[in-house]
Amino acid sequence: xxxxxxxxxxxxxxxxxxxxxxxxxxxxxxxxxxxxxxxxxxxxxxxxxxxxxxxxxxxxxxxxxxxxxxxxxxxxxxxxxxxxxxxxxxxxxxx
Amino acid sequence: xxxxxxxxxxxxxxxxxxxxxxxxxxxxxxxxxxxxxxxxxxxxxxxxxxxxxxxxxxxxxxxxxxxxxxxxxxxxxxxxxxxxxxxxxxxxxxxxxxxxxxxxxxxxxxxxxxxxxxxxxxxxxxxxxxxxxxxxxxxxxxxxxxxxxxxxxxxxxxxxxxxxxxxxxxxxxxxxxxxxxxxxxxxxxxxxxxxxxxxxxxxxxxxxxxxxxxxxxxxxxxxxxxxxxxxxxxxxxxxxxxxxxxxxxxxxxxxxxxxxxxxxxxxxxxxxxxxxxxxxxxxxxxxxxxxxxxxxxxxxxxxxxxxxxxxxxxxxxxxxxxxxxxxxxxxxxxxxxxxxxxxxxxxxxxxxxxxxxxxxxxxxxxxxxxxxxxxxxxxxxxxxxxxxxxxxxxxxxxxxxxxxxxxxxxxxxxxxxxxxxxxxxxxxxxxxxxxxxxxxxxxxxxxxxxxxxxxxxxxxx
Numbered sequence: 001x002x003x004x005x006x007x008x009x010x011x012x013x014x015x016x017x018x019x020x021x022x023x024x025x026x027x028x029x030x031x032x033x034x035x036x037x038x039x040x041x042x043x044x045x046x047x048x049x050x051x052x053x054x055x056x057x058x059x060x061x062x063x064x065x066x067x068x069x070x071x072x073x074x075x076x077x078x079x080x081x082x083x084x085x086x087x088x089x090x091x092x093x094x095x
Numbered sequence: 096x097x098x099x100x101x102x103x104x105x106x107x108x109x110x111x112x113x114x115x116x117x118x119x120x121x122x123x124x125x126x127x128x129x130x131x132x133x134x135x136x137x138x139x140x141x142x143x144x145x146x147x148x149x150x151x152x153x154x155x156x157x158x159x160x161x162x163x164x165x166x167x168x169x170x171x172x173x174x175x176x177x178x179x180x181x182x183x184x185x186x187x188x189x190x191x192x193x194x195x196x197x198x199x200x201x202x203x204x205x206x207x208x209x210x211x212x213x214x215x216x217x218x219x220x221x222x223x224x225x226x227x228x229x230x231x232x233x234x235x236x237x238x239x240x241x242x243x244x245x246x247x248x249x250x251x252x253x254x255x256x257x258x259x260x261x262x263x264x265x266x267x268x269x270x271x272x273x274x275x276x277x278x279x280x281x282x283x284x285x286x287x288x289x290x291x292x293x294x295x296x297x298x299x300x301x302x303x304x305x306x307x308x309x310x311x312x313x314x315x316x317x318x319x320x321x322x323x324x325x326x327x328x329x330x331x332x333x334x335x336x337x338x339x340x341x342x343x344x345x346x347x348x349x350x351x352x353x354x355x356x357x358x359x360x361x362x363x364x365x366x367x368x369x370x371x372x373x374x375x376x377x378x379x380x381x382x383x384x385x386x387x388x389x390x391x392x393x394x395x396x397x398x399x400x401x402x403x404x405x406x407x408x409x410x411x412x413x414x415x416x417x418x419x420x421x422x423x424x425x426x427x428x429x430x431x432x433x434x435x436x437x438x439x440x441x442x443x444x445x446x447x448x449x450x451x452x453x454x455x456x457x458x459x460x461x462x463x464x465x466x467x468x469x470x471x472x473x474x475x476x477x478x479x480x481x482x483x484x485x486x487x488x489x490x491x492x493x494x495x496x497x498x499x500x501x502x503x504x505x506x507x508x509x510x511x512x513x514x515x516x517x518x519x520x521x522x523x524x525x526x527x528x529x530x531x532x533x534x535x536x537x538x539x540x541x542x543x544x545x546x547x548x549x550x551x552x553x554x555x556x
Binding site: 003009012013015016017018019020021024027028031032034035036038039040041042043045047050052053054055056057059062064067072076077078079080082083089091092093094095 | 179180181183276315367379381382383385386393397399400402403404406407411412413415418419420427431432434435436437438439442448449455456458459461486494497509536
């Protein structure tokens with residue numbers, strides 16, 4: 001049975017760019033341990049020599065004509081962010 | 096319940112106004128997150144003036160609120176997208192509008208379609224159409240309920256692991272999940288890109304077939320959409336039908352088993368050749384699903400960072416705080432659970448043991464289905480292991496909630512077309528029970544043609 005610690009949860013949250021509260025970390029620690037315990041059963045299955053299936057369509061190299069289309073206009077897209085400046089999206093300082 | 100044909104003979108404006116009236120009468124079900132009144136009435140006037148014509152001219156419908164659609168915000172039932180006005184519409188919605196259909200509102204769901212009961216909505220749960228003390232099922236719960244309550248004759252849903260079929264079963268309507276790639280995914284919020292499918296709820300298989308025939312087709316905007324192949328058909332032969340014995344065990348609710356067995360007997364009475372078949376790997380499919388799908392979710396939901404659209408945390412003073420706080424404020428706990436599981440199974444050191452192993456297991460599942468479909472046209476099982484459950488019954492333990500997907504995830508992982516049709520109403524519970532029919536990839540026309548004969552036989556049409 002796979003058990004994970006609260007530190008593991010914090011690391012996963014960091015990888016996922018989610019800031020969790022202490023209570024959320026504790027709750028997720030229990031849930032994720034249980035879920036990992038469940039999905040661990042898959043390790044029993046013999047898959048030696050089996051190729052993985054990452055997608056189902058069987059399609060490869062789908063091309064389209066390289067033609068300009070108007071798409072969604074800039075004003076519409078710039079109306080979506082919470083903050084803009086001079087036709088750019090504004091965010092808080094990086095560092 | 097009404098069908099699409101019942102909407103003929105009325106003006107589009109009458110149809111749309113009637114739908115809004117019914118929607119308001121049924122507000123207590125919390126099936127709709129918004130109504131698109133101004134836009135719908137404007138389009139209805141255009142239909143009535145003969146400016147828009149088509150097979151669905153003047154027929155009102157509802158979209159699950161993870162389809163980008165004009166007229167009201169597209170929220171995905173999350174706080175993250177509370178005020179998000181879609182800059183474009185999903186291909187499926189555009190096609191239905193081109194055929195004259197009129198979207199009148201947006202249906203509730205589990206936020207970002209993560210869940211099996213519509214209890215994970217940031218705007219409160221949807222109540223079951225038959226018994227309001229029970230859940231609607233999910234994640235397309237709102238769409239199932241508006242169809243069952245006759246607010247509209249059809250509604251759109253998305254099905255990644257059972258999110259159309261299970262709520263269809265819980266509310267006593269038809270739910271159709273097409274072959275992976277039959278309908279463009281463009282303009283629908285991505286959950287798990289390798290199993291996401293766009294389908295519908297209707298009151299009959301005939302209507303589901305009509306709606307799917309309009310939504311189907313290759314789309315330049317979705318490079319995984321399949322070349323056009325779907326043509327509605329009439330069944331002209333007796334079928335070989337396999338009943339998946341691993342999904343008919345004593346773990347399944349007795350009312351569900353009874354309803355499904357009665358339906359199987361009806362298939363035999365109609366002259367079809369029905370046999371019990373074995374699919375041993377099905378016991379591992381839920382584990383495969385809850386590795387592969389969270390992995391894809393953790394990637395697809397990376398885009399919700401508060402920068403280009405959607406909610407933005409106001410307390411953040413740096414960019415990384417902005418990401419972390421926005422995502423915690425905007426996601427529900429089930430979204431976070433799945434994203435974290437996805438990050439876990441994809442992280443170095445665990446990738447081979449979980450993600451890679453699950454994708455190999457998926458190959459074995461597909462091979463097992465392919466072998467069965469060499470001999471059988473259609474495979475049968477219950478749609479869900481039990482009828483609609485009570486609010487809060489499965490929310491404490493995520494695994495219990497995941498088990499309600501046990502019958503449906505295998506078809507999703509293999510990309511099969513599948514339909515849930517009403518089988519019976521439980522004699523004790525008085526709740527509807529659905530039966531699931533699955534066919535080989537791209538055998539959508541065969542599957543629907545069979546479903547239509549099942550309805551005729553039971554006198555539902």
